[in-house]
Amino acid sequence: MNTSGSAPTKPDTVPTEPEHVFDWLDTEADKRAAAGLVRRLRPRGSDAGELDLAGNDYLGLARDKRVAGAAAAAALRWGAGATGSRLVTGSTELHAELEHELARFCGAQAALVFSSGFAANLGAVTALTGAEAAIVTDRYIHASLIEGCRLSRADVAVVAHCDPAAVAHALATRRKRRALVVTDSVFSVDGDLAPLGELAATCREHGVALLVDDAHGLGVLGDGGRGAVHEAGLAGAPNVVTTVTLSKSLGAQGGAVLGPRRVIRHLVDTARSFIFDTALAPASAAAALAALGVLKAEPELPGRVCAAAGELSARLGAAGLSVTAPAAAVVSVSAPSPDEAVGWAARCAEHGVRVGCFRPPSVPDGVSRLRLTARADLTEADLDRAVSVITDTAPPAAR
Ligand SMILES: Cc1ncc(COP(=O)(O)O)c(C=O)c1O
Secondary structure, three states: OOOOOOOOOOOOOOOOOOOOOHHHHHHHHHHHHHHHOOOOOOOOOOOOOEEEEOOOOOOOOOOHHHHHHHHHHHHHHHOOOOOHHHHHHOOOOOHHHHHHHHHHHOOOOOOEEOHHHHHHHHHHHHHHOOOOEEEEEEEOOOHHHHHHHHHOOOEEEEEOOOHHHHHHHHHHOOOOEEEEEEOOOOOOOOOOOHHHHHHHHHHHHHOOOOEEEEOOOOOOOOOHHHHHHHHHOOOOOOOOOEEOOOOEEEOOEEEEEEEEHHHHHHHHHHHHHHOOOOOHHHHHHHHHHHHHHHHHHOOHHHHHHHHHHHHHHHHHHHHHOOOOOOOOOOOEEEEHHHHHHHHHHHHHHHEEEEEEOOOOOOOOOOOOOEEOOOOOOOOOHHHHHHHHHHHHOOOOHHO
16 A cells, blocks of 8 residues: 555556556567477367377276266266355265275275365365475476475475485475475376385384375276375375376366375365365266276276386387386377477377377476377277387487
């Protein structure tokens, strides 16, 4: 408020005409174009006839009739939307059943469903920390966890990738007593696996909590797809909290936090991305429940995803490309530059193979890549086609 009585002075950099107020966006867009970082939406048809190596539908369940049919039936029974936030009218019996089944499947005491994995991560990180806490994170965690750290007001130490000794050092030198160590299980860009056992042991030693984002582990790793946390023997551990998305292996939409009952109770009372957000649509809850049912009935699906990812990686590597060894479904192929990555992905699409193209700022290390995702329903013919298109269209500098 201006209390001096004099007219406020205008900053001289602000344009006077209203039509100029967003001129700076064009300047920013020009800079992104010069750096090869323009992003384009490419709406797909319902049956594009492409070989999809870009989506996260690892088990091929998004279009499975049992899953899509459950979503359709739930929409007709419960309505197209949830009608309100979870604490008002948005919690249906479907949400409660999904939470019960998710917790049971993954071996956690309890679960809480959010409208997305992003919201689950924001809610878990902020509600479990705050200004009185310290956070120690791997430097390659997912953007949703990074946003949670930023919103948390905690002291945040970002440490080297997959480095339990660096985590231990940050914990030993922290200034706040309460602390949360945050990591992805399978890292979304390169598809490598965090040393969860060592991280959990470090957390136990220091008496702090571990939060693992198992978005890419659920449905792919662990006994019958129970996830990387389960595989590491940490399911039900009293100091471990897991977040998952329902939008990858489960082919649906939404997210969840799994952990000790008192953690879930705390989130219901305090997680702002839970409280002030319309609940997950009943159709998505029903789809995720049906997908869990398929996973339980067909426990061989996760193994097929990993086998396909391994084969893709081995064959592309043998063709001279720089490719990661996948821990789960994600295979990453280095590209020489952002522009070359975009051109390469476009040439793959022209040949009917859709691949992901990751460039800064989506990649933490500044290296542009094609990101490929394997699926349980890929055939040998699909893999042959994928390998030949990706290698035939590769820029010379990719080898
Ligand atoms: C590691 C990781 N965490 C969280 C999310 C966010 O999940 P959702 O897409 O359900 O918001 C994603 C997905 O994009 C992810 O890859």
